[in-house]
Amino acid sequence: MLIEGKKALVFGGTSGIGLAASRLLKQRxxxxxxxxxxxxxxxxxxxxxxxxxxxxxxxxAAVSALCADEAPFDIVVSAATGGGRALGPFLEMGLDGYKGSFDKLWGYANVVQCAVPHLSATGCVVLVSGAPARKPKPGQVALASVGAAVEQMARSIAREVAPRRINVVSPGIIATPMFGSADGTTNSRLNEMTAANAIARPGQPEEVAKGIIFAIENDFVTGTTIDVDGGWLCP
Structure with a gap:
């Protein structure tokens, strides 16, 4: 898909990865x-x-109204977290904390169900998961569960929405407000979390946004996950 001249909706588009995607789409x-x-x-x-x-x-209802109001459009990106994000030992977090992390999945489901009917015939959807979906570390059971659910949701509905496309971009540790880095700079905590990566530093939102652009532009990619994780998955 040629991005120039297209219309894009970016949910979670005013901070972190979503903002980087919004700005890069605008630049394109x-x-x-x-x-x-x-x-x-x-x-x-x-x-x-x-x-x-x-x-x-x-x-x-709000997502449906927004999509109807902005229709038609060609690109949908959702990087919205939904607000819930539980970290720590699974046996200690309680069921409510675990359930809250799935707000991300419910939010993505709302976006897909409300947006696809207004999406152009050659349009695409890109969701954001996270590297723990396939290689979780201790204390990341909620992140892993939700990320895996997002990736399998996209894979499962790719045929249903075709010829429109849906893909997932899976980032590693990124210097965003989610990780206590509101200005996009790195800190000691982020550096420690990424020290074992093949690329031993936190990623930047703009680097993930480039992965989102790839998923949008390549018309032969659907139902898959694109990793932008600095080598998180490397053995």
Whole structure:
């Protein structure tokens, strides 16, 4: 798909990986609608580049209304976390904490179900999972479970939405607000978490956004997961 001249909806598009994807799509010539729970937090200089819309991906009615209002469009990216993210030993986190992590999956399901009916015939959807889905480390059972569910959801519905495409980009540890790095810089905690990677540093949101662009531009890729993880999966 040629991105120039296309319209893109990016959920979770005002921070971290989602913001990087929004800006890169804009640079490639797309009209970008960046949706998030609180778009007012976006600095004015960045807000001027994008059309900002408030939307909570866990609110199916809000997602449906946004998609209907912005239709038609060609590209949908969802990097929204849904708000839940439990870390730590599984036996200690409690079922509520574990369930809360699946808000990401429910949010993605809302986005796919509401957006695909308005997507152009050659359009595509890109979701964001995470490297623990296939190589979890201690304390990452919730991240692993949710990421694996996201990847299998996309794989399972690829035929259903064809000829439209759906793919997943799986990042490793990225310097974003999620990991306590609001300004995108690295810190000692991030460096420690990535020391064993083949590329022994945290990734940047822009590097993941390039993986998202690949998934959008390559018309022969669907139902798969693209790893942008600095070698997290290496033995």
């Amino acid at each position: 010539g797309a009209t970008v609608v960046a949706a998030s729970r609180d778009p007012s937090k976006v600095p004015a200089v960045i807000a001027a580049e994008l059309k900002l819309r408030p939307c909570d991906v866990l609110d199916a």
